[in-house]
Amino acid sequence: MFLSDYLDHTLKKLKAHTANALTLINLSLGGFSILFTLKGQLNVSVLLIFLAALADRFDGTVARKLNIESELGKQLDSMSDIISFGAAPSLLLYQGLLHEFGVPGAFFTILYIGCGAFRLARFNITENNGYFSGLPITAAGVLLTLSYLTIHYFPPQFFIFLMIILSFLMVSTFKLKKV
Numbered sequence: 001m002f003l004s005d006y007l008d009h010t011l012k013k014l015k016a017h018t019a020n021a022l023t024l025i026n027l028s029l030g031g032f033s034i035l036f037t038l039k040g041q042l043n044v045s046v047l048l049i050f051l052a053a054l055a056d057r058f059d060g061t062v063a064r065k066l067n068i069e070s071e072l073g074k075q076l077d078s079m080s081d082i083i084s085f086g087a088a089p090s091l092l093l094y095q096g097l098l099h100e101f102g103v104p105g106a107f108f109t110i111l112y113i114g115c116g117a118f119r120l121a122r123f124n125i126t127e128n129n130g131y132f133s134g135l136p137i138t139a140a141g142v143l144l145t146l147s148y149l150t151i152h153y154f155p156p157q158f159f160i161f162l163m164i165i166l167s168f169l170m171v172s173t174f175k176l177k178k179v
Contacts, residue, residue: 019063023076026055030084037088037095042148045092049145052084056138078120085141086116089148090163096148097159108163115167116140122171132176135169 033048059077063069090112098105116137126133147162 018066019059019068019073020076022055022059022062023073023080026052026059026077026084027080029055030080030088033084033088034091037091040095042092042096045088046145046148049084049088049092049141052080052088053138053142056081056084074124078124081137081141082113082117082120085137086113086120089141089144092148093144093159093163097151097156098163100156101160104160108160108167112140112144112163112167115170119170130178132178134172134174135166135176137170140166140170 029048029052033045033052036042036045036048056077059073063073090109094105094109098109101108119134119137122133123136144163144166147159151159
């Protein structure tokens with residue numbers, strides 16, 4: 001009887017942390033992406049951001065399916081997202097191209113991260129009503145990362161313009177239905 005209770009308790013704890021483990025994988029992949037960007041291995045960084053997006057896609061789904069959603073999980077997800085879809089993609093683009101613009105390139109890189117943080121904070125304090133307010137940072141980060149793959153096809157100014165547009169879309173108040 002004692003062993004059965006212990007195993008049941010252990011399984012409940014493992015179940016409770018499944019979504020958080022996926023969230024921490026998201027965060028880790030974003031962190032590694034930043035490290036690879038700093039080492040100049042930008043293609044590896046791109047791959048890691050896309051893998052982080054995959055982990056991010058499933059952490060919320062797992063939490064809902066297992067009925068283990070929590071405030072801790074929501075906050076952890078936002079902190080992971082600012083790394084994986086705020087800092088990592090903007091630093092990737094900065095290292096890959098925007099550093100050539102000097103101060104303006106740095107300014108718009110930081111602006112993007114700040115707008116992403118604002119968007120996540122606003123999301124965390126608003127009621128979940130089936131809609132996103134503004135562009136989710138995951139979508140913005142994936143679009144910014146995808147844009148890196150087109151650096152050779154567009155003029156450098158396009159990427160500053162894209163970063164500005166994505167920044168403002170994140171903090172805008174348009175409504176987008178959750179999928």
